[in-house]
Amino acid sequence: MPDSAMTMAVTEPRGTLRPVVAETIPPPAGWVRVSVMASGVCNADLATAAATGEATAFPVTPGHEVAGVIAETGSRVQGWAVGDRVAVGWFGGSCGHCAHCRAGDVVHCAERKIPGLSYPGGWAQSITVPADALARVPEGLDFFDAAPFGCAGVTTFHAIRKAGIRAGGRVAVFGIGGLGHLAAQFAARLGYETIAIARGRDREQLAHDLGAHHYIDSTIQTPGAALRNLGGADLIVSTASSTVPVEELLAGLRLHGQLTLVGVDAGSVTVPAARLVMHGHTLTGHLTGSPRETEEAMAFAVTTGVRPMIERMPLEKADEAVTRLRSGAPRFRIVLDTAVSGG
Numbered sequence: 001m002p003d004s005a006m007t008m009a010v011t012e013p014r015g016t017l018r019p020v021v022a023e024t025i026p027p028p029a030g031w032v033r034v035s036v037m038a039s040g041v042c043n044a045d046l047a048t049a050a051a052t053g054e055a056t057a058f059p060v061t062p063g064h065e066v067a068g069v070i071a072e073t074g075s076r077v078q079g080w081a082v083g084d085r086v087a088v089g090w091f092g093g094s095c096g097h098c099a100h101c102r103a104g105d106v107v108h109c110a111e112r113k114i115p116g117l118s119y120p121g122g123w124a125q126s127i128t129v130p131a132d133a134l135a136r137v138p139e140g141l142d143f144f145d146a147a148p149f150g151c152a153g154v155t156t157f158h159a160i161r162k163a164g165i166r167a168g169g170r171v172a173v174f175g176i177g178g179l180g181h182l183a184a185q186f187a188a189r190l191g192y193e194t195i196a197i198a199r200g201r202d203r204e205q206l207a208h209d210l211g212a213h214h215y216i217d218s219t220i221q222t223p224g225a226a227l228r229n230l231g232g233a234d235l236i237v238s239t240a241s242s243t244v245p246v247e248e249l250l251a252g253l254r255l256h257g258q259l260t261l262v263g264v265d266a267g268s269v270t271v272p273a274a275r276l277v278m279h280g281h282t283l284t285g286h287l288t289g290s291p292r293e294t295e296e297a298m299a300f301a302v303t304t305g306v307r308p309m310i311e312r313m314p315l316e317k318a319d320e321a322v323t324r325l326r327s328g329a330p331r332f333r334i335v336l337d338t339a340v341s342g343g
Contacts, residue, residue, distance in 0.1 A: 006338075007124035008318040009059035010051040017049060017123070017319040020059060027074035027128045034086060034129065037143040039122040040065025041321045041334040042151050043178065043241060043263075044090070048116045049322050062318075063122030064090045064115040065150045065335075067143040070134075077131045085137040087298070089150020090288040092118055093130030106132075106290050123318050125338045135291035140302040148182075148308040148333045149298050154289035156183035156237065157297035159260050160190060162286070165234045167191060172233040173212075174223060174249060175240030176203050179263055181309055181332045183237050184210040189304040195233060197223045218245075227252025235260065243267035250281060258282040310335045 003024045008017045027033045040063075048062040066088040073080055080086075094101050094109035101109050115121040115129065137146045156179055160171060171187040172195040173180050180198070187194040188211025195214040196207035204215045216226045223245065227233050232254035238246065241263045247270050250259055259281070261269075271283060289297065301307065309332045313321050321334045 005126035033072040036068040038147040061120040062116040066122030067146040135294040154294040159286040169234040179239035224248040224251035
């Protein structure tokens with residue numbers, strides 16, 4: 001009998017995620033098959049799980065925060081072996097020959113692949129991916145902590161690191177959720193004076209526990225003005241999935257400060273041009289990171305103790321996980337466990 005694996009799939013537009021048993025087939029040349037141990041549930045998966053795109057090919061299996069063990073390697077795969085501990089993130093492979101790839105900027109390759117969109121994703125017991133999508137999971141980081149590093153972890157870590165803020169500078173994190181709770185930890189562990197901005201007082205103690213030195217409750221203070229009263233920020237990382245606060249947040253930057261968007265919606269941003277020019281401000285976006293950058297983020301986490309706050313759910317409950325995420329219930333990442341039955 002051929003080997004098989006369970007996958008959580010949507011079989012019709014706006015359908016529910018249901019378990020489907022599929023045969024596992026040997027990976028093609030240049031690809032590997034990974035036995036999935038843990039798979040994160042990200043806001044970006046919600047649109048995939050809705051399966052409403054005109055070009056959607058069913059069945060659809062979402063999931064782009066994957067951690068597991070290599071089960072098989074295809075031909076022409078070098079440097080990887082069965083049994084290696086690996087992670088796969090939003091970056092799921094690239095062409096390898098375009099100008100961006102040759103410059104090392106693989107995440108902006110026009111032919112970049114995304115698990116769950118370009119090929120079946122990681123809400124499954126098995127996933128087959130291009131070998132260039134793999135990141136090594138270091139010893140000291142378990143699979144459930146490693147999975148979110150393929151998207152949330154690498155995105156927030158490198159959004160801060162690549163900003164080039166001076167040593168001892170001030171970093172503000174807008175939104176303490178799935179992305180923000182990691183961004184706050186990274187900013188603090190990188191040695192920056194860290195300011196957390198969120199709605200309500202219930203997250204204040206948590207923000208301090210994550211390493212924040214200051215907390216701004218956006219329900220009682222306007223974030224940009226509150227930052228300005230504290231002396232301004234060298235970097236603001238906006239992790240909230242809304243563009244509405246962006247214009248006001250710019251008022252909280254110091255001279256030559258930078259506002260980096262990692263959480264967005266379909267809206268537009270209005271920028272006060274005179275202020276941007278007079279204060280030397282920069283407004284930029286950050287997408288994700290390469291597998292090598294994912295490895296760097298995980299290595300930093302092992303050294304400094306940064307970890308995602310996760311809620312484990314059985315793989316069979318992926319549809320319930322999507323419902324919880326849409327309602328904003330999790331604190332802060334749901335990770336699906338492929339080894340536990342949903343009952």
